[in-house]
Amino acid sequence: xxxxxxxxxxxxxxxxxxxxxxVDIFTILVIAVLKASSPQAPVVLPEGxxxxxxxxxxxxxxxxxxxxxxxxxxxxxxxxVTAREYWEQSEDILISEVYSSLQxxxxxxxxxxxDKDVPWSLISKTLHTAQQAGYEDIEMLVxxxxxx
Amino acid sequence: xxxxxxxLLPTLLMVTNPxxxxxxxxxxxxxxxxxxxxxxxxxxxxxxxxxxxGFLVEMNVRKSxxxxxxxxxxxxxxxxxxxxxxxxxxxxIQKIDPEQHKIYVRPTSEHNAQTVIGWLDSLxxxxxxxxxxxxxxx
Numbered sequence: 001x002x003x004x005x006x007x008x009x010x011x012x013x014x015x016x017x018x019x020x021x022x023v024d025i026f027t028i029l030v031i032a033v034l035k036a037s038s039p040q041a042p043v044v045l046p047e048g049x050x051x052x053x054x055x056x057x058x059x060x061x062x063x064x065x066x067x068x069x070x071x072x073x074x075x076x077x078x079x080x081v082t083a084r085e086y087w088e089q090s091e092d093i094l095i096s097e098v099y100s101s102l103q104x105x106x107x108x109x110x111x112x113x114x115d116k117d118v119p120w121s122l123i124s125k126t127l128h129t130a131q132q133a134g135y136e137d138i139e140m141l142v143x144x145x146x147x148x
Numbered sequence: 149x150x151x152x153x154x155x156l157l158p159t160l161l162m163v164t165n166p167x168x169x170x171x172x173x174x175x176x177x178x179x180x181x182x183x184x185x186x187x188x189x190x191x192x193x194x195x196x197x198x199x200x201x202g203f204l205v206e207m208n209v210r211k212s213x214x215x216x217x218x219x220x221x222x223x224x225x226x227x228x229x230x231x232x233x234x235x236x237x238x239x240x241i242q243k244i245d246p247e248q249h250k251i252y253v254r255p256t257s258e259h260n261a262q263t264v265i266g267w268l269d270s271l272x273x274x275x276x277x278x279x280x281x282x283x284x285x286x
Binding site for chain 1: 149150153156158160161164165166167168169170171172173174176250255256257258259260261262263264265268269271273282284285
């Protein structure tokens, strides 16, 4: 009887001592997870090896028409339109395939998703092409550095 | 309470997306456009031109009437070897004209997306240049 009451007392003491910091830790963890995670659906990239650049910006994106510059190809709205390597070496600053594809979509805003190692010359050509196709609001989609 | 948290945390980890996608607004210079100053302060234009060896920071300072739409300007330029010294120089330029929030950036063809995004971040978030205009590499 004595042994039982002694055990009960010790368990209660430990419980109170450990529960408060544990709840604090869990609360902090929940807040951290909520802050670092995104309510959007997971990103589906056209090529598995593609990695988006990191940024400290905080503007959450709303996906519209997306142009992807991946490691091998350039995609408009998920469909491959041309090869990346050809346009990387080309002297032309207007990517004709992307231009015609963007004109078919006939929208005003477009998002660009690029692999982090894509040279700026190709990104600049793509941005110029979108501008020439009549797109006024051009934004780049990147991964927030506060992601998990 | 702890049991509730034990259930809540794994559930959150399962249902939320760990990759937060954000947007970087891009302002592009017109391919054949002429420069029209919209800012009437002492510094008419600031530009950063990346080179193979570093950076060239250029500043057009008005010599005469600062209220004129396009003044008689003097070009000052500095050659920098790294990005930190560019930021330090831009900080000094901002002290001359704190109202100038527009800057032109011209990366080289060799710079990659991550590098340029890093520049945009530091210009927009650290130095409050709200309007960063990207120019086509030479």
